[in-house]
Amino acid sequence: MAVVLPVYETFSYSVPAHLSDQARPGMRVLVPFGRRTVTGYLIGPDRQTDSREIKQILDVLDDSPLFPETMIPFFQWIASYYMHPPGLVVNTALPAGLNMTDIAVLTIDENGIQALASSSTGPVEKSILAALSEGPASIKQLQKKIGRPVPWALIHRMRQRKWLLLDRRIEGGRIRPKTIRMVALEKSENFSRRLSRQRRAICDILKAEGDLSVPALKKRIPTAATLVRGMQKAGQVAVYEKTISRDPFGDPIEPDTTPRLTGEQTRAVRQMAPLLGRGFKTVLLAGVTGSGKTEVYLRLTRAAISKKMQVLVLVPEIGLISQTERRFRARFGERVAVLHSGLSRGERYDQWLRIVKEEAAIAIGARSCIFAPFTDVGLIIVDEEHDSSYKQETGLRYNARDLAVVRGRHHKALVILGSATPSVQSWHNVTIGKYDLATLSKRINRQPLPEIRTVDLSLSRDERGIQRYITPQLQKEIRNTLDEGNQALIFLNRRGFSAFPICAHCGQALRCKNCDISLTLHKKANAFRCHYCGFTKAATSACPSCGSEDIKLLGMGTEKVQEAMVQLFPDARVARMDRDTMNRKGAIVRLLKDLKHRRIDILVGTQMVAKGHDFPGITLVGVVCADLTLNFPDFRSGERTFQLLAQVAGRAGRGEHPGKVVLQTFNPDHFTIGAAKNQDFKKFFDQEISFRKALAYPPFSRMVAVRISGKDPQKTAEMAGKIGTNGRRMLANAGPGGSRVKLMGPIEAPLARIANRHRWQLLISSPDVAGLHRLVHELMQGPNSVATGRDIRVSVDVDPFFLM
DNA sequence: AGCACGCCGACT
DNA sequence: GTCGGCGTGCTC
Helix, strand or coil, X not given: CEECCCCCCCCCCECCHHHCCXXXXXXXXXXXXXXXXXXXXXCCCCCCCCCCCCCECCEECCCCCCCCHHHHHHHHHHHHHCCCCHHHHHHHHCCCCCCEEEEEEEEECCCHHHHHHCCCCCHHHHHHHHHHCCCCEEHXXXXXXXXXXXXXXXXXXXXXXXXXXXXXXXXXXXXXXXXEEEEEECCCHHHHCCCCHHHHHHHHHHHHHCCEEHHHHHHHCCCHHXXXXXXXXXXXXXXXEEEXXXXXXXXXXXXXXXXXXXXXXXXXHHHHHHHCCCCCEEEEEEECCCCCHHHHXXXXXXXXXXXXXXXXXXXXXXXXXXXHHHHHHHHHHHHEEEECCCCCHHHHHHHHHHHHCCCCCEEEECHHHHHCCCCCEEEEEECCCCCHHHECCCCCCCEHHHHHHHHHHHHCCEEEEEECCCCHHHHHHHHCCCCEEEEECCCCCCCCCXXXXXXXXXXXXXXXXXXHHCCHHHHHHHHHHHHCCCEEEEECCCCCCCCEEEECCCCCECECCCCCCECEEECCCCEEECCCCCCEEECCCCCCCCCCCCEEEECCCHHHHHHHHHXXXXXXXXXXXXXXXXXXXXXXXXXXXXXXXXXXXXEEECHHHHCCCCCCXXXXXXXXXXXXXXXXXXXXXXXXXXXXXXXXXXXXXXXXXXXEEEEEECCCCCHHHHHHHCCCHHHHHHHHHHHHHHCCCCCCCEEEXXXXXECCHHHHHHHHHHHHHHHHHHHHHHHHHHHHCEEEEEEEEEEEEECCEEEEEEEEEECCHHHHHHHHHHHHHCCCCCCCCCCEEEEEEECCCCCC
């Protein structure tokens, strides 16, 4: 049994006789744990280590398992690989809002009121009593009310003096199946006697149409609710509760007709379909933007369900239902369950139940859909496998793309990873023969890929701030596009962080000589610094490649670009799409509608616009400054830039008019820019992989990032230092076996402060996964591990994505 | 996490 | 001498 607490062990409990035929793996139980009562998950028997007394389960919380037993090894693998408590792993997988915990509730007691009035009562006690005199409160509520932490010792003293009472209340678990009241005709003769006209009408409706819900009856006869109650008493009808699924599907989706496949698509399907049911296999489906990957997924899914297999489809998170989801539902209708962030908690729970009960055979959704509770998955599809939204960045920091492969192996399933711009990792796996490769090299409508032109920003000498970045070439193209009545997309990945240094003369970014990573300016230290190894260079340094002292700090955002657009094109309707403008519910849908109906001429946006949406009216894509992502202090910045540019370029010319892309950059000769310009993934990969190999970055090693954060800058730095020295000592003691493990840092994180918390990170890497794992495990949980104080958080990120 | 225990400095 | 703060450890 695994408790829903940050505890790494599992525990044994006995099942009392009256619950013994109910309790089964996959169910939740209520158990006494220490002095408390908490929820746990039955994940099979565990070895009991010592002779301690075994406690009894208090209750079984489910009638049927929430997940199949076959998923338990998967959960255990995750707990071990990501070094996360098993109970919290299961908790991350399950729909939110199910769990129960007991919490302490304080009430003012008989002596409390006098103590509140007495002058000898301490100030903290008084404020607690004052807060409680307004009514009972939990410890957390109390803390909020009086604005300071409440020590337990104090509560105990106050309890002993009978100033307050401590109760335990079980909270949570409020998500339940939704039920509806159904009305059925009684078979007895009770209603054969005379009936009122209204009652007669209800009987007739029920006789003709079978059982109906109360709301449905109300639509026919407005007073049905009262009538039914009377008829129930008279024994003419019976009322029962029926569980129903909350409807997460807004507009109904029309069934589609199956299109003809192109030759390439047919070949891809013929290559992959025979692999179904033949054991575990991973295939990378590399298909250019618009090449019809989705149709291939649909055919493979059809093949899988005709073999009675269950299918899992993962799509990137885009904040609303994706095009792919829509097409799966159009093709397979009722057999599809969806799991994405747009669902309410209740809807999500109902979709989950549909999968557990095997009412659905296909589950489609974002990242967390990898946990869909199928018993035996036969096919797993990961669309846009390179997408960073598959990586969860809080709590259990899993990568759903990687877990797809792991789950595929557990179920002996076929795993398809699809992308127009595959990750370096996946392509590497193809080159070493771990994955098969299937390709789609042409767009289905024979539309050519857009023509991409680069514009050298270092030749743009205008110094009037942002306007320097809207070059005459870009302006001219926008003007032409507007004059032709088409739409333009202006892309800038602003989610910028601190500005980074770049030579205004030759376009070289200032990089670390050890890590080939962009340096970051530290104003306080008046120096550029590497965030991997700590290498430092004076802030007054000249450009190492051309000697120019004209070092610019790049930093600007979409908001400024939008302003510039309004100024330059006063006749155009300009809109912006980024996290700042799109956080309100329904904002994206409204914007996409406006775009579709040509109520927007120029759309300025961040990478949000590069994802998944189909914009048929857009013929021009302008990339304001490709260098922003290229020079992040992160070894994957080149990979991300290539993917982003290729994806955003793929937005142009999806309709009947061919597309054009203007790509502005300080580095027109950089191989990443060159490869993106020619949409040449292989050329990019060949360069990138040699660079990764030389510096022993993934995929030639595995990485673990240990992140340390806290409010107090001094203490946080100290803790980071302590963990670092601890790790180095362990490495020294490990002998030759541990020598392949490399430890970098600790160093202040590129984003040195988020939400007032100071951040440090420690990077640990090794080509030997097991050795790396052993060291990190020992460092975090071993006997010499540094105890994590309460105000300093230490988190482990296995296979980190963003090293920021 | 949530709770208890036990060790220390600063007060009656 | 106790009170009350905080670091350390445990939960079948």
